[in-house]
Amino acid sequence: MPGFGAAPEADGSFSFVVRSAEIHYADADPVTVTPEQLFEGFASNQMNPTWDRVLGDPGDLERDAEAMDWLRERATALSVNITSVPTDLSVCWIDTEIEIDDGAVAPATCETTDIKL
Numbered sequence: 001m002p003g004f005g006a007a008p009e010a011d012g013s014f015s016f017v018v019r020s021a022e023i024h025y026a027d028a029d030p031v032t033v034t035p036e037q038l039f040e041g042f043a044s045n046q047m048n049p050t051w052d053r054v055l056g057d058p059g060d061l062e063r064d065a066e067a068m069d070w071l072r073e074r075a076t077a078l079s080v081n082i083t084s085v086p087t088d089l090s091v092c093w094i095d096t097e098i099e100i101d102d103g104a105v106a107p108a109t110c111e112t113t114d115i116k117l
Contacts, residue, residue, distance in 0.1 A: 018094040023075045025084045055091045089115040
């Protein structure tokens with residue numbers, strides 16, 4: 001039987017999470033990136049779970065040093081025409097809800113995690 005993850009709720013709403021991040025620099029404007037850009041080359045079904053695991057709030061744990069090295073390298077690679085080194089990453093998750101019948105989008109706020117690069 002197929003999954004119903006992409007089906008609207010019984011009340012006619014459809015919920016999903018919008019993910020984005022800003023790469024910050026000491027002397028340049030931030031660059032906004034999506035999971036597809038940051039995790040380029042990953043299987044499409046692994047981008048959002050990887051985003052949540054690697055960039056989510058680690059709680060009391062520290063991020064793996066190898067993962068942080070990779071994240072710094074990716075942030076630098078995505079810094080097209082910017083000569084300064086990325087300093088931090090501000091990660092955003094927006095729980096979004098759309099009303100299917102009229103297309104109205106419910107107001108939502110960005111839940112953030114800041115990562116020092």
